[in-house]
Amino acid sequence: MDSQANEDLTLVGREALIDQVVREIKKGKHVVLTGPVGIGKSAVLRAALKRIEPRRSEWRQFDTVARDAGAPDAEPVEAPEEPAAAPGRRGPVLVYLSEHQAKGQFVQMARRLIETGILKPSALDLAKKYDAMAPRAIEWSSIRRHVNRLSIRDLTAAIIPAIYAYPGSVLIAVDDMTSLTPTQQAFWLAVFEHAQVATCASDRKHSLRKLWWKMKPIAVPPLEVEAARAIVRDAIARTGLLIEAPGEVEAARAIVRDAIARTGLLIEAPGEVEAVPAALRRYL
Numbered sequence: 001m002d003s004q005a006n007e008d009l010t011l012v013g014r015e016a017l018i019d020q021v022v023r024e025i026k027k028g029k030h031v032v033l034t035g036p037v038g039i040g041k042s043a044v045l046r047a048a049l050k051r052i053e054p055r056r057s058e059w060r061q062f063d064t065v066a067r068d069a070g071a072p073d074a075e076p077v078e079a080p081e082e083p084a085a086a087p088g089r090r091g092p093v094l095v096y097l098s099e100h101q102a103k104g105q106f107v108q109m110a111r112r113l114i115e116t117g118i119l120k121p122s123a124l125d126l127a128k129k130y131d132a133m134a135p136r137a138i139e140w141s142s143i144r145r146h147v148n149r150l151s152i153r154d155l156t157a158a159i160i161p162a163i164y165a166y167p168g169s170v171l172i173a174v175d176d177m178t179s180l181t182p183t184q185q186a187f188w189l190a191v192f193e194h195a196q197v198a199t200c201a202s203d204r205k206h207s208l209r210k211l212w213w214k215m216k217p218i219a220v221p222p223l224e225v226e227a228a229r230a231i232v233r234d235a236i237a238r239t240g241l242l243i244e245a246p247g248e249v250e251a252a253r254a255i256v257r258d259a260i261a262r263t264g265l266l267i268e269a270p271g272e273v274e275a276v277p278a279a280l281r282r283y284l
Helices: 003-010 015-026 041-052 056-062 064-068 102-115 140-149 152-165 182-192 206-213 225-239 249-263 278-283
Strands: 030-034 093-097 170-174 196-201 215-219
Touching: 015 030, 015 041, 015 196, 015 215, 030 041, 041 093, 041 170, 041 196, 056 093, 093 102, 102 140, 102 152, 102 182, 152 182, 182 196, 182 206, 206 215
Parallel strands: 030 196, 030 215, 093 170, 170 196
Antiparallel strands: none
């Protein structure tokens, strides 16, 4: 089963939750999706972002494998037509960060802001020649090593003024902030002052309370039984397995376990095994 099919399964029964996330982001709030590891927080966040940013060219940010493999850099964000009463304004920019460690997040942020033309390369002590190039013409491979060597402090010192000077809004979506430390929190708090942030966290540590206090928490609960049942049935159907065939029991067991894991259900809990169709329970 491919990654898109997996994500589609994860979103079964999540429509109302996705709508809620979209509403809160459109209100301009910082948002944090909460819930245990594996319950589908990241999938819900990406689904909400796709509704907020309908341009498919921007969705390549979600495919980190393609980006790291050298896929063409993103086109610079074009300014949409604005009313005469709002001269100089530009369209919103989505920055998606898949890294879970703070240093990697700020490196990714710098990369994306360079791609969109918001951050001048010279602000990161790169050669002036890069400032004269179209953002899409700058090859990440040629500047990656230099950017990676910068500290979070140096990266923040370049990023904050660039976001502040941008005459439009910037939405920074972070796949996970659970691993942040209190020291790293200070750098993110500076970002919060100039950009909107949406993220996920499986554990909102008390030491990061200043960060969580600024965010609207949205819990991602386990799925309803009917949605869980639909996911399991669909997972089996997508495989094309005849699960009664000799030798295919182990494959069926793996598929069912994977599908159940994506529902966020704790299938050992009393009553929740009923979410699994009766014919499949023996494979758990």
